[in-house]
Amino acid sequence: MTENTTTQEESTFTDDEQHETVRDRYAEVASDDTGCCESSSNADCGSGTESPTSDDTDTETLTGCCTNDETSTTWAEQVGYSSEEIESVPTDANLGLGCGNPTAIANLIQGQTVLDLGSGGGFDCFLAANEVGTDGHVIGVDMTPEMIEKARANSEENDTENIEFRLGEIEHLPVSDDTIDVIISNCVINLSPDKRQVFEEAYRVLRPGGRLAISDIVLTAELPDELRADLDSIAECVGGATRIKKLEGLLEEAGFQDIQIEPQDETQDFIREWGDDRDLDEVLISATIRAHKPSN
Structure with missing residues (x-):
């Protein structure tokens, strides 16, 4: 039986509509001083607000990146960061x-x-900056101005000299060709309406021999239509998730080699918390995505 690899690229709303919804959501997260996990705002991070995009879609109990009674530290520990890193x-x-x-x-x-x-x-950027040292360089790209402002403030307050943050979409990276050694990303590519373009851009900016090291949400089974077609669901890292086979194909088409997409079973515990009356852990899982750009 051929695997169903339906993706958000086949949706009825436009790329601009999806970008706007995602940007608005994370602008609100960035503007809330308590952050995503500690926020009491129903609009933040999948806290259970009803979707404004569809009167028929039952997304009231859908949650996004974390539940409101968790702190950001607890969440980071759940998804794999050590206390030393945090x-x-x-x-x-x-x-x-x-x-x-x-x-x-x-x-x-x-x-x-x-x-x-x-x-x-800038969380992962600061961790990467610690690893590459003063002789290395880290570039963070985000399409939300409020996030860029927050990240730059964090960098200035901590006198970090080997990081810069650029405003831009991951489908159209403000980065020169063949200049990057390693691309990282954390639960972001699923938000894009054009994942093929994301991987093509990633390939463009990587140096020969450069590589991807990504954490993202992937599909393990067919997603309910009402979630697939709901913009809020996509902004909550649910509706835009893609099957592993489809992602492998997109990476291959972009030119990548040594592709490894590995589901992380331990992530099912926190994904189970994303929906009160939906077993999202039965259709979603976090995965690591690794691939190389050929050396020649």
Whole structure:
């Protein structure tokens, strides 16, 4: 039987509509001083607000990156960060976002140039900067101005000199060709309406021999139509998830080799908390995505 690899690219709303919904959601997270996990605002991070995009869609109990009674620290520990890593970055950079720890699989070394797709408040960028040292360089790209502002403030307050944050979409990276050693990303590519373009851009900016080290949400079974067609569901890292086989195909088409997409079973515990009356852990799982750009 052929696997159903339906993706959000086949949706009825436009790329601009999806970008706007995602941008608005994370602008609100960035603007709330308590961060995603500690916020009491129903609009933040899948806290259970009813979707305004459809009167018929029951998304009232859908939750996103974390439940409101969790702290950002607890959330970071759940998705794979050590207490030492959490304590090593500015507190305001940890917004309780993400579904894994991409720096743990990136194997970064001193002097490398690292690009973070969807850098948010800069949490993974600061971790990467610690790894590449003063001779290395980290670039964070995010399409939400409020996130860029927050990340830059975190960098300035902590006198971090080997990080910069650029405003831009991951489908159209503000980065030159063949300049990046390693690309990391944490639960962001599922938010994109054009994942093929994301991987093509990633391939473009990587140096020959460069690589991807990504944590993201993937589908393990067919997603209910009402979630697939709901913009809020997509902004909550649910509706835009893609099957592993489809992602492998997109990476291959972009030119990547040595593709490894590995589901992380331990993530099912926190995904189970994303919906009160929906067993989202039966259709979603966090996965690590690794691939190389050929050396020649």
